[in-house]
Amino acid sequence: MMNSSPRPPEPAPGDVAIRAAGLVKHFGELAAVDGITFDLAPGRIYGLLGPNGSGKTTLIRLLTGMTRATGGHAEVLGVRMPDRANLARIGYMTQGDGVYPALTVGENAEFFAAAYGVADRGAVQAALALVELADRRTALAGTLSGGQRRRLSLACALVHRPPVLFLDEPTVGVDPLLRVQFWGHFRSLVDAGATIVVSSHVMDEADRCDELLFIRAGRVIARGSGDGLRAEAGTPDLETAFLHFAGEREVAA
Amino acid sequence: MNPRRLRAIIRRVVAEIRRDRPSLALLFIAPILVTGLLTFILREGSTPAVHVAVANAASGPAAVIGDRLASALSYAGMTVTQVADAGAARAMVRDGGATVAIVLPATMASPSASVTVITEGLDPSGDASQIGAVRGVLTDAVASSLGAVLPSVTHETIYGTPSDDPMAPFAPAIVAFFLYFFVYLLTGVSFLRERTGGTLERLMATPVSRGEVVAGYTLGFGVFATIQVAVLLAWALGTVHVPAVGPLPEFSLGLGIAVAGSPLIAFLVVLLLALGAVSLGIFLSTFARTELQVIQFIPVVLVPQFLLSGVLFSVSSLPSVLQPLVAIMPLGYAVDALRQVFIRGADLSVGALQADIAVLAVVAVLFAVVASWTIRRDVV
Ligand SMILES: Nc1ncnc2c1ncn2[C@@H]1O[C@H](COP(=O)(O)OP(=O)(O)O)[C@@H](O)[C@H]1O
Numbered sequence A: 001m002m003n004s005s006p007r008p009p010e011p012a013p014g015d016v017a018i019r020a021a022g023l024v025k026h027f028g029e030l031a032a033v034d035g036i037t038f039d040l041a042p043g044r045i046y047g048l049l050g051p052n053g054s055g056k057t058t059l060i061r062l063l064t065g066m067t068r069a070t071g072g073h074a075e076v077l078g079v080r081m082p083d084r085a086n087l088a089r090i091g092y093m094t095q096g097d098g099v100y101p102a103l104t105v106g107e108n109a110e111f112f113a114a115a116y117g118v119a120d121r122g123a124v125q126a127a128l129a130l131v132e133l134a135d136r137r138t139a140l141a142g143t144l145s146g147g148q149r150r151r152l153s154l155a156c157a158l159v160h161r162p163p164v165l166f167l168d169e170p171t172v173g174v175d176p177l178l179r180v181q182f183w184g185h186f187r188s189l190v191d192a193g194a195t196i197v198v199s200s201h202v203m204d205e206a207d208r209c210d211e212l213l214f215i216r217a218g219r220v221i222a223r224g225s226g227d228g229l230r231a232e233a234g235t236p237d238l239e240t241a242f243l244h245f246a247g248e249r250e251v252a253a
Numbered sequence B: 001m002n003p004r005r006l007r008a009i010i011r012r013v014v015a016e017i018r019r020d021r022p023s024l025a026l027l028f029i030a031p032i033l034v035t036g037l038l039t040f041i042l043r044e045g046s047t048p049a050v051h052v053a054v055a056n057a058a059s060g061p062a063a064v065i066g067d068r069l070a071s072a073l074s075y076a077g078m079t080v081t082q083v084a085d086a087g088a089a090r091a092m093v094r095d096g097g098a099t100v101a102i103v104l105p106a107t108m109a110s111p112s113a114s115v116t117v118i119t120e121g122l123d124p125s126g127d128a129s130q131i132g133a134v135r136g137v138l139t140d141a142v143a144s145s146l147g148a149v150l151p152s153v154t155h156e157t158i159y160g161t162p163s164d165d166p167m168a169p170f171a172p173a174i175v176a177f178f179l180y181f182f183v184y185l186l187t188g189v190s191f192l193r194e195r196t197g198g199t200l201e202r203l204m205a206t207p208v209s210r211g212e213v214v215a216g217y218t219l220g221f222g223v224f225a226t227i228q229v230a231v232l233l234a235w236a237l238g239t240v241h242v243p244a245v246g247p248l249p250e251f252s253l254g255l256g257i258a259v260a261g262s263p264l265i266a267f268l269v270v271l272l273l274a275l276g277a278v279s280l281g282i283f284l285s286t287f288a289r290t291e292l293q294v295i296q297f298i299p300v301v302l303v304p305q306f307l308l309s310g311v312l313f314s315v316s317s318l319p320s321v322l323q324p325l326v327a328i329m330p331l332g333y334a335v336d337a338l339r340q341v342f343i344r345g346a347d348l349s350v351g352a353l354q355a356d357i358a359v360l361a362v363v364a365v366l367f368a369v370v371a372s373w374t375i376r377r378d379v380v
């Protein structure tokens, strides 16, 4: 599953869409995010990869300002989070679907459009067309299949055409054909200038990202392109590469 | 407060309830059913059959009072059996042969003379109605045996007329309680769904503010609360005669409870109460993980209000240690305000009513602020 479209050019240094500065989040004794610092340049797809419970969702919630950091801070498009007004420039597709089952597909998209302050009615139609739900507009969201609900959830996250998009495990439960389409959409959004952060606990789609961040126990243990990480670890696949970096940290610690 | 966003939330809340048929039924049909049933019970309740066992310890000429009492009780429509002594009377009540027993002392002339009334003791209100049934006849019989005639007592009230409709004092309280109950339940459950369904997290990831969420919910549920109050008041206060059609007999719809004041003021009072209930539902949903738990809060939060707000028990008859609690029950202010309007015919110039309305308004605002605190970005 190699990505056929060419990689975007390396961005100019100093151009930052998303910044994590020493982010720490404790839940009682547990450090769900344990000191994460990075700058993410605009116009690329970033993959947050790590097993369940490694802290991906918590990291995304910190970056979007949904939860307060125990330490450090996050910035999106130069604005320190949490910042309510800045949320109009951010799309967040949560790990759960987070759509209203009693509303129709169209009503869900319209509701989130209004919540994001989008007045343009065409935006709703465009978002639904993008996820191929335009013909299910009057269906109740509660009656959709799992994959369809996931698509609706994506439509609600990008109905306001945000320049920064966080997608928490967007392709879980989505059929393979649709996954390919999803990635096609992500790529076209990035080509249009968006910055996308995608999390996943499996490696099979990792090569569709421009850059990967391996997350383990609340820390970034490696960062680079898929090819770069494989080469650095000297392993044929990313799973083994992940184990390599995880072991390296263990030895270092 | 952004009007576009606010409108979107209101429309969403309204659309969700509108599609939820069971909740709609709960909102409109249940209160009508229950108030109707209660009214029927209070108005048409039949006096229970009374079977009196009379035991008289007096002998000689004084014994005549036993016969006189027995015939007076029979005259009043009760079944009477004269028995030998207190033991026989007690046995008769125990065995179910009598519902109440009266034991007369050996002499009435002594200042320590005491008449004993024996009931079964399993059902306090049943016992009370048994005692009530015999009391009047008993006091008359005893007085006349002592050569006295008791004057009759006439009951007058400053407001309204006494006991022409047993439902009249209950109606305001019941209307307020039902509204509070159903609005709390529906808001609590739908806000819980918002929290557990992940949509609140989604919503908090948009520029929507917590204040807009609370206001949107309050106004969205306010729409239904308004309709519910209007329907419930129309049902409680109105009477519509439906003429006989074909084989159906004629009947009337509505409870026809008299209201001395303006139904519009009553409407305002219940609406304020309902707005507070919306915020209460949002607030309590923070502490619930499942819909069942929202229901489990009812005995903790709503039942005490029911007991302490004068719905059933007069507030002034409550133990003094509970009085401070009474002062913080929003439902109590609504019940008092509605009684002022229904029975006293108070308008907005009456100080007591103004105070009630002011408290309800303050409570609604206070609860809304507290509710919006609980919609933290951290608490999902
Ligand atoms: N609200 C919370 N309260 C307590 N612990 C939490 C909470 N959210 C996440 N955690 C814990 O933090 C760790 C990281 O969770 P999460 O960020 O969801 O990981 P991932 O998304 O990578 O699966 C897990 O151990 C999880 O149990």
Ligand SMILES: [Mg+2]
Pocket (backbone or CB within 6 Å): A056, A057, A058, A095, A168
């Ligand atoms: Mg997760």
